[in-house]
Amino acid sequence: MKVHIIGGGAAGLLAAAYAQSAGMDVGIITRTEKQALMLQEEGLSVQHGQEVRKHHVRAESFETASLAGADITIVAVKQFSLSPVLEKLSSMEADGPVLFLMNGMGHLEKGADALPASPLYSGVMTHGAFRVDPVTVRHTGQGILKAGAAGDGYIDEAVYELCTRLDSAGLRCETTGSIADMMAEKLTVNAVINPLTAIYQVENGALCDGGFFEINARELHAEVKSVLPNAAEWDQVEEVIRGTAENYSSMCMDLRKGRPTEVDAITGYVLNAARQKGVKVPLTGFVHHSVKGLERRLAEG
Ligand SMILES: NC(=O)C1=CN([C@@H]2O[C@H](COP(=O)(O)OP(=O)(O)OC[C@H]3O[C@@H](n4cnc5c(N)ncnc54)[C@H](OP(=O)(O)O)[C@@H]3O)[C@@H](O)[C@H]2O)C=CC1
Numbered sequence: 526m527k528v529h530i531i532g533g534g535a536a537g538l539l540a541a542a543y544a545q546s547a548g549m550d551v552g553i554i555t556r557t558e559k560q561a562l563m564l565q566e567e568g569l570s571v572q573h574g575q576e577v578r579k580h581h582v583r584a585e586s587f588e589t590a591s592l593a594g595a596d597i598t599i600v601a602v603k604q605f606s607l608s609p610v611l612e613k614l615s616s617m618e619a620d621g622p623v624l625f626l627m628n629g630m631g632h633l634e635k636g637a638d639a640l641p642a643s644p645l646y647s648g649v650m651t652h653g654a655f656r657v658d659p660v661t662v663r664h665t666g667q668g669i670l671k672a673g674a675a676g677d678g679y680i681d682e683a684v685y686e687l688c689t690r691l692d693s694a695g696l697r698c699e700t701t702g703s704i705a706d707m708m709a710e711k712l713t714v715n716a717v718i719n720p721l722t723a724i725y726q727v728e729n730g731a732l733c734d735g736g737f738f739e740i741n742a743r744e745l746h747a748e749v750k751s752v753l754p755n756a757a758e759w760d761q762v763e764e765v766i767r768g769t770a771e772n773y774s775s776m777c778m779d780l781r782k783g784r785p786t787e788v789d790a791i792t793g794y795v796l797n798a799a800r801q802k803g804v805k806v807p808l809t810g811f812v813h814h815s816v817k818g819l820e821r822r823l824a825e826g
């Protein structure tokens with residue numbers, strides 16, 4: 526089974542390592558030629574606690590790679606990097622299943638516009654992955670990857686096989702018939718934890734401190750829930766906060782490193798949904814604009 530994984534970041538490298546362990550023919554497509562060469566020459570290392578496993582993988586840069594001919598393509602880039610990937614996939618007339626391994630919302634709609642002939646899937650992942658360097662990923666937390674179809678819920682054989690094989694290789698993974706609910710739940714979690722931890726520059730656990738940050742987190746959650754059908758309950762958000770208490774959210778880290786964030790696909794999505802429903806969401810507007818402002822200021826140095 527041939528798998529293309531677009532994105533040599535934390536999520537893409539983690540998926541690549543387990544897919545390779547499961548005996549699949551894996552090609553990692555990286556943004557830069559330099560990372561592709563490093564992966565080919567040095568292999569891909571995965572750290573689990575003290576254990577380190579090395580994998581020999583194929584890697585090519587996005588510019589030169591052909592994206593055709595895969596049994597399944599996994600897209601594991603951040604939301605703001607999606608457009609060129611969809612453009613290239615559509616120019617290749619790829620029509621096999623495409624699995625988006627991304628947080629936030631909007632990728633399935635953009636994918637459907639760009640790739641009308643491809644069966645599209647979304648993956649909601651609670652595994653933690655951290656890219657140590659261009660050839661090393663750390664599996665920081667055991668979670669689960671759930672993959673489900675965008676449309677009628679039909680699961681292609683290739684997606685089923687990918688999930689079964691990843692799971693037996695040690696990356697907990699399963700298919701689901703209710704991916705929309707899971708995406709809404711993950712969006713709720715991200716719409717509360719990510720902007721607040723990014724603005725305050727605190728670890729996730731600080732939002733359950735029984736103090737002022739928790740008051741704000743609970744109020745922001747209530748607002749998000751008033752807009753999103755199938756939003757996660759506060760108990761679920763709290764469980765993630767406690768389960769990842771010592772971690773810094775991706776948005777917190779992105780701001781800290783002066784990188785763009787996924788805020789448009791997270792709180793931006795909630796703002797749009799609120800506008801369409803005619804619901805006022807002042808706290809979401811406040812955190813959204815705060816993150817956008819910090820993003821711009823940090824990018825300008
Ligand atoms: N890390 C985690 O634990 C989890 C992440 N996610 C989600 O998964 C998605 C990916 O996140 P993550 O892996 O952490 O992010 P990273 O920033 O670590 O990785 C994204 C990668 O995409 C690469 N990229 C950008 N544009 C292209 C392109 N045109 N072609 C090929 N590669 C490209 C980047 O390259 P370069 O480095 O050269 O810029 C980068 O390596 C996000 O939506 C995130 O929210 C979800 C659950 C858990």
Ligand SMILES: CC(C)(CO)C(=O)C(=O)O
Pocket residue numbers: 628714715718719729765769772773774775776
């Ligand atoms: C679940 C959470 C909040 C973990 O940090 C996450 O998905 C992120 O940081 O983007």
